Amino acid sequence: xxxxxxxVAWRECHALTLCVYRVTRGFPKDELYGLTSQARRAAFSxxxxxxxxxxxxxxxxxxxxLDVSLGSxxxxxxxxxxxxxxxxxxxxxxxxxxxxxxxxxxxxxxxYRGVAKRSRGTQMP
Numbered sequence: 081x082x083x084x085x086x087x088v089a090w091r092e093c094h095a096l097t098l099c100v101y102r103v104t105r106g107f108p109k110d111e112l113y114g115l116t117s118q119a120r121r122a123a124f125s126x127x128x129x130x131x132x133x134x135x136x137x138x139x140x141x142x143x144x145x146l147d148v149s150l151g152s153x154x155x156x157x158x159x160x161x162x163x164x165x166x167x168x169x170x171x172x173x174x175x176x177x178x179x180x181x182x183x184x185x186x187x188x189x190x191x192y193r194g195v196a197k198r199s200r201g202t203q204m205p
Contacts, residue, residue, distance in 0.1 A: 084134040089187035093127035093149065096180040100156070103173040107163070115163050122156035125149070126184065130191075139199035146192040153185045 084090045100123040107116045126149045133145025160177055163169045169177070 084131040087130060087134060087191065089149075089184065089191040090127060090130040090134070092180065092184040092187050093123075093130055093153075096156075096177070096184045097123040097127050099177050099180050100160075103169060103177050104163075107168050111168070115159055115166075115168065119156060119159040119163065122152045122159060125152035126156065126188070130188065139195045143192060143195050143199065146188060146195060149188050150185065150192065153181060153188065157181060157185075 097120075100119050104116045104119055129145045129149040129152065133142040133149070136142050136145065160169065160174070160181065164171075164174045
């Protein structure tokens with residue numbers, strides 16, 4: 081499999097993780113073990129699962145890790161939405177992190193489809 085640092089999806093997830101850590105620094109201390117931790121763990125998980133999956137022996141295992149990464153991105157989407165609706169994220173911070181999340185999700189999904197296509201030797205719908 082590819083070295084994870086060469087994967088555009090991983091680079092976008094990594095950039096997203098850095099952004100999530102930055103925008104959650106200003107969250108209240110009483111959210112340290114709540115939304116702050118949850119958003120950071122979900123962002124980290126998205127990038128980490130791509131890295132781990134890229135080291136696996138075959139496309140089926142890699143796809144499984146990409147599936148987990150996509151789930152983490154969905155979890156992050158909700159954590160960020162809730163943070164915004166609670167007034168913890170400014171509109172500017174929301175726009176920045178949501179754009180990164182959308183791009184990371186799109187690229188991770190494309191990678192998933194590409195790996196699935198290679199493993200089956202056929203086109204996916």
